[in-house]
Amino acid sequence: MTQNIFGQIDPPSRMLMGPGPVNVHPRVLRAMAADMLGQFDPEMTGYMNQTMALYRQVFMTENRWTLLVDGTARAGIEAALVSLLEPGARLLIVCAGRFGLLLSEIAQRIGAEIFTIDIPWGEVATLKQIEDGIVAHRPHVLACIHGDTSTTMAQPLDGVGELCRRHDVLSYVDATATLGGMPVATDRWGVDIVTGGLQKCMGGPPGSSPITISDRAADYIMSRRHVEAGIRSATTTDGIRARIASNYFDLAMIMDYWSEKRLNHHTEATSMLYAAREAARIMVEEGLEARFARHAAASRAMGAGLRAMGLSLFGSDAHRMTNVTGVLIPDGVDGERVRARMRDDFEIEIGSAFGPLQGRIWRIGAMGYNAAKHKVLLTLGALEAVLRQEGHNLVSGRAVDAALAEYGE
Amino acid sequence: MTQNIFGQIDPPSRMLMGPGPVNVHPRVLRAMAADMLGQFDPEMTGYMNQTMALYRQVFMTENRWTLLVDGTARAGIEAALVSLLEPGARLLIVCAGRFGLLLSEIAQRIGAEIFTIDIPWGEVATLKQIEDGIVAHRPHVLACIHGDTSTTMAQPLDGVGELCRRHDVLSYVDATATLGGMPVATDRWGVDIVTGGLQKCMGGPPGSSPITISDRAADYIMSRRHVEAGIRSATTTDGIRARIASNYFDLAMIMDYWSEKRLNHHTEATSMLYAAREAARIMVEEGLEARFARHAAASRAMGAGLRAMGLSLFGSDAHRMTNVTGVLIPDGVDGERVRARMRDDFEIEIGSAFGPLQGRIWRIGAMGYNAAKHKVLLTLGALEAVLRQEGHNLVSGRAVDAALAEYGE
Known part of the structure; x- marks a missing residue:
């Protein structure tokens, strides 16, 4: 064992005017300096419930299931995809930049069958292109990026949820780059799952991924609980569904932990919850x-x-x-x-x-x-x-x- | 949009004398109050390198690959197992409490073939029992819990690494509950991967999982990079290996991010890195x-x-x-x-x-x-x-x- 040679954390004071992470609001930094609570302490579960209420406002939704995934924004993306996709499920991705490619890369690991609507970098898809893609590929899930920082473009999403429901397709939107900075209008769009991060327009640190889940998506995900490993089916209609391929990202278990049942899953990343809650509180105060x-x-x-x-x-x-x-x-x-x-x-x-x-x-x-x-x-x-x-x-x-x-x- | 009705984070001052999370050292809380740096800022990558050096001391190892997984302790467990296990791979678990069962639960999702050495709660396995299990089941990977908080027992691990190497088995140890409180003697044990958490004996918050990886485990994991989806093999010897089933927990990509190559993966959870670094610094100072x-x-x-x-x-x-x-x-x-x-x-x-x-x-x-x-x-x-x-x-x-x-x- 050698002597410790490193000093305390003392970063230079940089103004972070890139695509994120950005400087954190000082109130968020201070919120993280609060000490821990036990996982099932009523004060802690109270903070969890308040965080759910605050993120319903952030996501402009009435969705009951609005909570945090413990990891960076990419953790939220993977939790959404692994919970929505069984091996062999058909996924249609609107791919107009680096983060559309990331969705494809994650879904490949899950064993999904992937189709893409390829849009040149710097442009966005039309609703007609999305509908044509759905008709051509009959996906179980449509996924798209709201704001792709690789291209700086924002994909319009009005009408996408209605379109997906009409074709019996579940929809997922990655709003990492826009949450807190542009309207992420979950209910108006009518999409099923939206995920974000703290480290961009929420003015927080990377390490927590807010997520909102519609009732119909939650019903589907809950139906994948308690299925024995080995029973595998790519269809979403025959009632025999593949178990979610991750424990950490199993949204059914995470919902059970955030529900009144409080079923034990991993211990909530307490400091990151404090940060997420304060970031949302600042946003709601500002309007x-x-x-x-x-x-x-x-x-x-x-x-x-x-x-x-x-x-x-x-x-x-x-x-x-x-x-x-x-x-x-x-x-x-x-x-x-x-x-x-x-x-x-x-x-x-x-x-x-x-x-x-x-x-x-x-x-x-x-x-x-x-x-x-x-x-x-x-x-x-x-x-x-x-x-x-x-x-x-x-x-x-x-x-x-x-x-x-x-x-x- | 309703008015924000929740006050600032202001938890009661509880003394947390349970099995974790516990009260965080005030220096760690203060470290988290530092502002962000860009992901590839030389000051940030410097902090990452220092964190690697500090955790080599914490894990009592010379392993080059000693870094952080961004998530709670369970994230480290899943990263280790999903990176070590291909579908159909044979996993032997020393199961003497709740956390042995968790390893099994995670590995089932990965599609591993699971064998257990079942030990009554409150006891530990002998080296003979472990060797008998290895001989009987010829696993690719042996996994065990160092300290299982569900039973309060600590599994002795001297000799386990040597035993596994003799039988050409990779070994994984979950040291979440003991890291920082009892010797986690990675190199003396000779085991391949060890993971921990901050929220127990490290005196930090939940949300970061330190991990150390031996060269032979790293070689195996790196050999699973860039394999096309669809080429699947359960063997670890024929050179055709299944791609790691998770992007977020792909230790090959995470090692590339923490290496001199600095290949972009997810943005490091900066505040949690500050916390992990300070917790290790305190430990090294104390001795x-x-x-x-x-x-x-x-x-x-x-x-x-x-x-x-x-x-x-x-x-x-x-x-x-x-x-x-x-x-x-x-x-x-x-x-x-x-x-x-x-x-x-x-x-x-x-x-x-x-x-x-x-x-x-x-x-x-x-x-x-x-x-x-x-x-x-x-x-x-x-x-x-x-x-x-x-x-x-x-x-x-x-x-x-x-x-x-x-x-x-």
């Missing part, structure tokens, strides 16, 4: 409409400032997320050098990109606690200065003015 | 031997105090864990009423029990930050008072004296 407007204003100002520098935004103007902006890296500029100078000189992090967009765009977020006027202005001012330092000659020097104009000043 | 001695002293004092009240301890004296004590509920005493009075009058939580021991024993822990003389004395004094209030006539009034005598006073 959902005010919060969405704050994100939209930051997004408009960021876009105006970037354009005033002579930069071009990526993707469809009509379907941009209002919390992260893709901007093309100008010819002759080294995107990674600019990111390093932003970090090292200004303590500001902006994002690089994945896959076909790697090296082509930066992704600049204004999410949650960071969707604030001063942070947008500081980021624009810093980026303009860095581009000037890098000898880029399109810079107008008016980015901050253009952003302020969007704020009516 | 492992001093820390184990502190737990052992608290356990001896708790046992002496309980016996001085006329109560009987549960299970084999030779194999007791030194951090949670099972004590028989005396005839005529309502165990749940006693627990409620302990909580409501003294703000002290003690544990009930599972399965065959439900209603028969209390489980009283002194783990991590709570393995402290004053907490042992306060718990004993309170329990004696409650039993007196409940009219139990075996109470000697000397429990605290007996405990102090164990501390040499």
